Amino acid sequence: DAGVIQSPRHEVTEMGQEVTLRCKPISGHDYLFWYRQTMMRGLELLIYFNNNVPIDDSGMPEDRFSAKMPNASFSTLKIQPSEPRDSAVYFCASTSIGWHEQFFGPGTRLTVL
Amino acid sequence: AQKVTQAQTEISVVEKEDVTLDCVYETRDTTYYLFWYKQPPSGELVFLIRRNSFDEQNEISGRYSWNFQKSTSSFNFTITASQVVDSAVYFCALSEAASSNYKLTFGKGTLLTVNP
Numbered sequence: 452d453a454g455v456i457q458s459p460r461h462e463v464t465e466m467g468q469e470v471t472l473r474c475k476p477i478s479g480h481d482y483l484f485w486y487r488q489t490m491m492r493g494l495e496l497l498i499y500f501n502n503n504v505p506i507d508d509s510g511m512p513e514d515r516f517s518a519k520m521p522n523a524s525f526s527t528l529k530i531q532p533s534e535p536r537d538s539a540v541y542f543c544a545s546t547s548i549g550w551h552e553q554f555f556g557p558g559t560r561l562t563v564l
Numbered sequence: 565a566q567k568v569t570q571a572q573t574e575i576s577v578v579e580k581e582d583v584t585l586d587c588v589y590e591t592r593d594t595t596y597y598l599f600w601y602k603q604p605p606s607g608e609l610v611f612l613i614r615r616n617s618f619d620e621q622n623e624i625s626g627r628y629s630w631n632f633q634k635s636t637s638s639f640n641f642t643i644t645a646s647q648v649v650d651s652a653v654y655f656c657a658l659s660e661a662a663s664s665n666y667k668l669t670f671g672k673g674t675l676l677t678v679n680p
Contacts (some may be wrong), residue, residue, distance in 0.1 A: 482666050494655065494670040542609060546666060549618065551597045551659050553668060555609035 453477070455556035457543050463562045469531040472559045474543030485518055485528050485555060486542040492543075492547055500526065534564045568658050570671035577646055578679050585594045585641040585674045587656030593617075595661035598632065598639040599668065604652040615639060617661075646678045 456475040466469055477482045484499040498508040503520045511518070515534070520526040530537055540560050544553040568589040577583045589598065600612040613623065615632050623630045627644045643650050653673045659666060 484666075484668075485661075493672050497595060498666060499665075499667065507667070541608065544609075548666075552599060552611050552614045553666070554611060555594050555601075 455543055455545055455554055457541075457556035457559050459559060461560050461562075462558060464533055465564050466534055467532045469529065470537075470563075471535045471560060472528040472541050472543075473491060473514070474526045476526070476543070476545030477554055478524070480545035480547045480554075481523070482546045482547075482548070482553075483520060483526050483549075485526070486555075486557070488540045488542060489538075497528070500529065503563065526556070530561075533561075534562045534563040537561060538563050566593075566596075566658050566660055566669045568656050568669055568671035570654075570656055570674050572674045573672070574677070576677045576679065579648060580645050581678075582642060583646050583676065583678075585643075585654050585656075585676065586640045587641065589637050589656070589658045590637045590638065590656060591660055593660040593662045595631050597659040597661065598661070599657040600639075600641050601650045601657065601670075603655065603673070609655070612641075623664065632674060643676075646676075648678050650679055651676060651678045666667045 458473045468560050481502050485497040488494045495516050497510045498518045500520045518528045539560045542558045544555045546553045569588045576620045598615045602610045602612055620632050629642045631640045654677050655673045656671045657668045659668050
């Protein structure tokens with residue numbers, strides 16, 4: 452079975468540009484999580500969905516960040532406008548009810564110049 | 565609030581040495597789950613193990629073993645006869661069942677370097 456798929460794997464953009472990160476969870480999983488990893492703050496949960504519905508977005512840093520899950524097999528994390536401090540690795544993870552362990556995608560390394 | 569502490573920021577060993585990575589957690593829930601993840605230099609996060617709070621039995625998987633002690637709120641990870649391929653950052657994580665939200669709280673991670 453395919454694992455969690457994320458695209459792009461690397462993104463370099465200039466400050467002020469819109470960035471869209473994409474995630475395809477493992478088929479059949481009904482929870483999807485977005486994390487950000489930086490040296491300073493470690494792994495932070497940004498938002499998570501259950502059955503395509505956002506459940507907790509308290510980790511989203513500010514209004515420049517938004518996330519959607521239009522269907523069970525696709526989610527996006529958008530940053531508009533991007534800033535240099537958004538540079539990080541963004542991970543998507545999924546799991547299924549009753550499992551608890553989350554399975555992570557390979558991550559998207561975002562660099563905002 | 566839940567919290568995970570990995571006091572060892574970095575550990576360096578020579579190949580074939582045994583090494584233990586410490587993890588201490590805090591939670592008010594009586595039912596919770598503990599995890600270990602491995603992040604090799606390539607960057608992906610690899611799930612290693614899940615342990616339920618009601619199961620204190622230690623677990624062994626090849627060279628890996630985990631010691632769960634509720635009395636000390638610890639969930640330590642031992643690698644026996646370490647190998648260079650074990651070099652990675654290892655994260656301990658906690659999920660509280662009562663909230664039923666499947667959120668993971670991660671420790672800061674321990675960077676393990678195994679030298680040949």
